[in-house]
Amino acid sequence: MTLPAPQLLTAPDTQVRRAVRRLRWFRRAFLEQIAVVSEDSGIAFDVDTIRLAEAFVEWSAAFESRKPTAQHDKRRYVDHVSGLMLDRLLRKAPLSARHHENVENPDSAAQFWPEGYACVVFCLNVRAAVLAQDFGETVEDAPQMNNLRDWMSFRDSVAERPEIAISYLQHFAGLEPDWQFPDLFRTSPRTPQPQLTLVHPSERHTGPAPRQSLPADFAMAVFDLDAISNSRELVAEALTHVLGLYGYALTDDLIDQPLAASMTYVAMRSGQLCPRGFIDHFRNAIAKIFADQLQLAPSARATLARLTTQGVKVLIAVNDDKASGPDLAKLLDIDGLAELCGTVEPEQVDKKDKTSLWVSTDSTRLQSAERCGFHALGIKVPARRMPEYPGETIASLSDFPFPSR
């Protein structure tokens, strides 16, 4: 189906990707689009420009908060933010069809749901313009726009789950949407960014101070989840997503704080004392992101295996309440290598009077472990805004001080 498009959206001298980020252009384009749809369908519309501005401002905030950094994600992001635009337009409902009763047997999407149709057409046209200008793709039609059954389920679904609009826009565009987590923009799988610095053999003895205080015969080793996996990065990704839903960006301060800190952050800014659905959104996001991307850091599996072989009991402590929930042992595939011990603090772990070691990237946690009688071993993480642990530290798990047996 070829969509009616206003001249402004096809003007060659306007860079739509940039222009659409300003309300002055967005409103003009939207109003021109409505005029074209109105002429095409014979249905007149009233536009509440204050609601339109609200939709735009919320869309802009969501756009900013989820913007991917990797070049190869940018093309897919166009699909996602077009859906987000539809989502915000339908939520704010700036359009109302004038003198339009529900038609008994509609023969077009415009007749069935004029406001929804007009917004979908606008978002698809903006998407098409950006794809043509920035990616050289020609989008001539919307293959799924004619199916009235789709429109019926679209209207019903949006009433129950507004964010499903994102998936429907992609469906109308002929894409395969994510129906389960419509508002989650997943960056492409990438080469894991090691949280632990790889050190070449020649460099190994130039970094951290030689081991002095660690016992050679420890019987138990507790690793923080962040120390052996990419969990911290993924938690940040999930938080970015959920804060984005409320129109806020993630700050560094929130990453290592309990989930309640993020909720308070949203509450203080939005005036909503307990942001409804925040925890659910987060749990959904973290489950999905962990399922797709959680993995052990380089050398972690070998380290755990060697310790186990040496008879050391290995525990993995979930050091962040935000990472609790998903079945981490299964996701990390560490059965037989280590035991997970939930969200724990050093004082909660029973050492059974064994000489024990705590391994972490977090200096505060290491100091807490020391106070509880653990020997502490820090792992350096470059570019982390956190005070460096003053005690014994290694550059990566490759340097792990195995007990001498």
Place this chain on the structure above:
Amino acid sequence: MSGALPLKDLLRGLRSGMTAGRVAIDPLSRELHGPLRGVVDGLDIIASRLEATTSRLAHSIFDEGETLQKGHFWTLQALATHPSGPTVFAQLAYGVLGAAYKRFSDRPVLVSETLAAQTFQTAMAATYQDRTELPAEMLLQLKSARVIRYAPFALPSAPKDRSAILAYTAFVILLCIDRDAESEHTDLLDLCCDTAPLIVRKFGFHPDERSAIRTAIADCARLI
């Protein structure tokens, strides 16, 4: 601040009062007969002459010159460094606040240029160390001074008159936005009026919200 501003306010007040008076006695002049009719007609004539005189006087001293020149846009930043900043600001406030208020309410209002100019000076003095605070300070001062007055007698607007607060907000946003080619096709004040409710809904306009208001104004201006 120009010495003509209080006179302009006075003349506008008189004109507005005269117009209101003529409207008020109009039904009487139609229904009364005899000597009373003569009195009312006499009042009407006096009111008409006064209105005409004040209008003429007002126009003769209202030199809007470059302020409202077509295509000339003022920003708070430019006003802050302009030698006639307070007077230009007052003239802009008169035109813009009146138009913005009409977007939100039918109630006839007068905008005091004297108060607007004083507001500008107060906000400038309060932000002399950090001009990035000027927009938020200006908004708080406009609201506190109640620059928008109710016609016909220029009574202060209600402290919580939402339409007035929306108009002040739209005005300050307008003075913070940049212009581009698209501006020529756009009624920027209309866009500012569309986004002002987003800010007004969020804040109670307490002085301790200054920093958050500054950010909100900057965000709106950037998006427009």
